[in-house]
Amino acid sequence: MSPQEHYLRTHLQPLILREYAGLLKPEHLVFQQTRKDFSGDITLVLFGPAKRLSMNPLAFGERTRIFLGTLSFEGQPLVESSEIVQGFLNISLSAHFWMHAHQEGSRPTPNISGKKLLVEFASPNTNKPLHLGHIRNILLGMAVSRLSEEAGDEVVRVQVINDRGIHICKSMLAWEKFGQGETPQSSGLKGDHLVGKYYVRFDVEWRRQTEERKDGGMDARTAKDHAPILLEAQQMLRDWEVGVPGVRALWQSMNGWVYSGFDQTHQRLGSFFDRNYYESETYVLGRDQVLDGLARGVFERDPDGSVWANLTGAGLDRKVLLRSDGTSVYITQDIGTAIERQKEWNTDEMTYVVGNEQDYHFKVLFLVLQRLGYEWASRCHHLSYGMVDLPSGRMKSREGTVVDADDLMDEMVAAARDKSEFSEKLMELSEGDKTILFNQVGMAALKYFILKVDPQKRMVFHPEESIDLQGHTGPFIQYAHARACAVLRKAESIGIGASVLATAALPSDIKLTERELMRQLSGYRESIFASHTHKNPSLLCQYAYDLAGLYNRFYHDCPILTPETTDESRLFRLYLSQEAARVLKRSLFVLGIEAPDRM
RNA sequence: GAUCCCGUAGCUCAAUGGAUAGAGCAACUGCCUUCUAAGCAGUAGGUUACUGGUUCGACCCCAGUCGGGAUCGCCA
Numbered sequence: 001m002s003p004q005e006h007y008l009r010t011h012l013q014p015l016i017l018r019e020y021a022g023l024l025k026p027e028h029l030v031f032q033q034t035r036k037d038f039s040g041d042i043t044l045v046l047f048g049p050a051k052r053l054s055m056n057p058l059a060f061g062e063r064t065r066i067f068l069g070t071l072s073f074e075g076q077p078l079v080e081s082s083e084i085v086q087g088f089l090n091i092s093l094s095a096h097f098w099m100h101a102h103q104e105g106s107r108p109t110p111n112i113s114g115k116k117l118l119v120e121f122a123s124p125n126t127n128k129p130l131h132l133g134h135i136r137n138i139l140l141g142m143a144v145s146r147l148s149e150e151a152g153d154e155v156v157r158v159q160v161i162n163d164r165g166i167h168i169c170k171s172m173l174a175w176e177k178f179g180q181g182e183t184p185q186s187s188g189l190k191g192d193h194l195v196g197k198y199y200v201r202f203d204v205e206w207r208r209q210t211e212e213r214k215d216g217g218m219d220a221r222t223a224k225d226h227a228p229i230l231l232e233a234q235q236m237l238r239d240w241e242v243g244v245p246g247v248r249a250l251w252q253s254m255n256g257w258v259y260s261g262f263d264q265t266h267q268r269l270g271s272f273f274d275r276n277y278y279e280s281e282t283y284v285l286g287r288d289q290v291l292d293g294l295a296r297g298v299f300e301r302d303p304d305g306s307v308w309a310n311l312t313g314a315g316l317d318r319k320v321l322l323r324s325d326g327t328s329v330y331i332t333q334d335i336g337t338a339i340e341r342q343k344e345w346n347t348d349e350m351t352y353v354v355g356n357e358q359d360y361h362f363k364v365l366f367l368v369l370q371r372l373g374y375e376w377a378s379r380c381h382h383l384s385y386g387m388v389d390l391p392s393g394r395m396k397s398r399e400g401t402v403v404d405a406d407d408l409m410d411e412m413v414a415a416a417r418d419k420s421e422f423s424e425k426l427m428e429l430s431e432g433d434k435t436i437l438f439n440q441v442g443m444a445a446l447k448y449f450i451l452k453v454d455p456q457k458r459m460v461f462h463p464e465e466s467i468d469l470q471g472h473t474g475p476f477i478q479y480a481h482a483r484a485c486a487v488l489r490k491a492e493s494i495g496i497g498a499s500v501l502a503t504a505a506l507p508s509d510i511k512l513t514e515r516e517l518m519r520q521l522s523g524y525r526e527s528i529f530a531s532h533t534h535k536n537p538s539l540l541c542q543y544a545y546d547l548a549g550l551y552n553r554f555y556h557d558c559p560i561l562t563p564e565t566t567d568e569s570r571l572f573r574l575y576l577s578q579e580a581a582r583v584l585k586r587s588l589f590v591l592g593i594e595a596p597d598r599m
Numbered sequence: 600g601a602u603c604c605c606g607u608a609g610c611u612c613a614a615u616g617g618a619u620a621g622a623g624c625a626a627c628u629g630c631c632u633u634c635u636a637a638g639c640a641g642u643a644g645g646u647u648a649c650u651g652g653u654u655c656g657a658c659c660c661c662a663g664u665c666g667g668g669a670u671c672g673c674c675a
Contacts, residue, residue: 035618045617047655057655086618087655125675165675279675306673315602316671323673330675359603360670386604387668394668416637425635441637453612458605458668465610465624470637472612472623479637487634530615542613545622552638561634577634599637 002526003101004042004093004519005031008068011078015067023053033519040082040090041098041519047087057087065089073097098518099506105522106583109529113152118345119145121353122159122271126258127167128196130265132388132395132403132461133355138271139450139592140385141353143537146590151532156345157273160337163255164280169236171195172250173229174202184257190264190406191257200397205229265405268443270592277337285336287328289372290321298371309368319364334365335372342376349379351535356384356456383535386458388450403461413442415467416475425598440594441475447593448474452541472545474593477584480548480555484581485597487560491574494561504575507568513554517576520550524583528590537591544587551580 001009009026016024028049034040044064046057053060061084071078073096080092093101121141124130130138145155175182175198184191206229213223224230239247266272290307293299299309299321307322321332338350352362362382369377387394388403395402417438420426426434449466453459469475491497527543530536559565560573585595 030615030617032615032617036621037619043618047617051655088618162675167675304673317602320673325673327673329673333675355669356604357669361675363603384604389668391610419637423635423637449611456604457612460611462611468611468624470624473637475637476623479635483635483638485635490634538613542622549622553640555634556639559634598635 003104003522011071020053024049028052034090038085038090040092042091044089046089061089095506095510098515102518102521106524108150109152111152116154116347117148117349118156118347119351120158125162125167126255127171127199129192130405135405136388136450137353138269139447140455142271142592143451144535147532150528150590158275159273160277162279166233166237169233170202171199172254173233173236174198190261192261195254195258268409282337283333285340286332289335289339290332293372311367314367331365335368338369351381351383353383356386359384385455389458389460391462412446412467413439416441419469437596437599440596444474444478444593445469451537451591454538477544477548478595478599480551481581481584481595482599483555484577487577490561496574501575501578504571507572511558513557517550517554520547521579521583540587547584
């Protein structure tokens, strides 16, 4: 809740108790920011309360309006003006109040919540490099983590790396057959890309064999499912499982290449983990829990020996948990991992950042955990996000339309460089500093592009057009910040530094833009809170964009260091610049975006 | 077939059940000899897929229809 709303609610309480006791409660009041076309800061919607009181909205509004007129804030009238328009009470609060409110609301909650959350994200396979889909996942995971931290929680970041299975065997086999000993060192290829190359190579060979056999008269299904290279890969998986030393050694070295590649990508993205889980270690987990559940009658066993959870009562299907041969399936492992992790970290909440194609899987998983009697299952949350599509539809590795994460970052950074490499403003920067800057700007464009969209929704990425550095973008917000920094630098150079700014006070007269800037600043904490509770970074994106836009307008409307500006206004405007810069930088930080001082 | 998600300007996206549905891109018009023009100001662009319903009020909630996507494996 914003400071202004909180203040009004609190101070309207006496009126409510006195006049409307029993009929109206403070929570029945609905406030919203006043729309642009009307004058006012905050608006009380009159319809709801009026209805509860069986009153005319106008009458209720007028009585409230008069009461508000009697309120004071630190010895001065709280309300500057107010008017009722069509069932809305528009209230302008005093500049004096805004001076207080923006300081109050623009800082994160000071106290630690004591809550510990676990966020699982990224969770790649080790047979190919990361792509745009992973980027969305990772950025969401990092952003919700930071949001939680900003809201006062402790966060544990983890990922589960799918390092075993037929997919990695395919890469390994193809490398053995066609690789001629190629390594990242020998070829200069990034490790994950090298392994991905052999995954593709496998597929090419597999298709070749399939076609060859189809031409030989075999039916398509058999040709594909019994192609020699696939059989070899399956044999390799069996060898891996029993621990054949050669296979294990190759597996370790190829996975090692992939991890060093992933590390580079994560470093550029600014993502990190407190703990990695490897499926090669966790895939055996969960079996015991399932058997235990079976013994307790939570699950049922079919005649063929397979074990099932019957979820039909909850509107879902029956779900197999153990195969008839007693081995685990995917969800078995997830059950085991969740339980293990809860033991290890004892968190208050677990969030899984996973694409919405697994919505059903997580419904089942949480329900099964609940049936097993784990009360914390109700605090598990699937942060489901939509796919990133291309204009042509879904990315398909078969058709080579997958947007590679590293390539994409390179392109964004190159676009940032193209835009301003020869800009006069950056003349004094060294080449090294420019490189850092263009990285910051390019990555900001990419991250903001992803994060500004509601996670739940599918989004479309245009390879050419989406590389945008103007308008509703990350660089726009960075730019507002850099602008403010430039003013502050200049001020400092003429002797108005931070210590002087600390003495800034409200001038006798302020412009609308200055007031709006204070109002926007006052909404920071509320924005963090909303983004955090809804696990939706796009809300914070919108907030930061609005703040940046407002600062740009302020910058345009309110000259600061010019002679005609009075001393008190100059000081105040510098102070507002400092505050805007601070909150912009903080917002960007939570979103995982850097805020350069000049650009 | 069943279930879930989505459908808003030419394009990409906003809008706790509240006022005349907002931004950006693309198009067009202005604004740099003055603190950063990656900016500011403006023009144009809409039957919120469609049909009903709920109510003081619906892009939002409910029912149905149409379109797009996903899931429903002893795959992961």
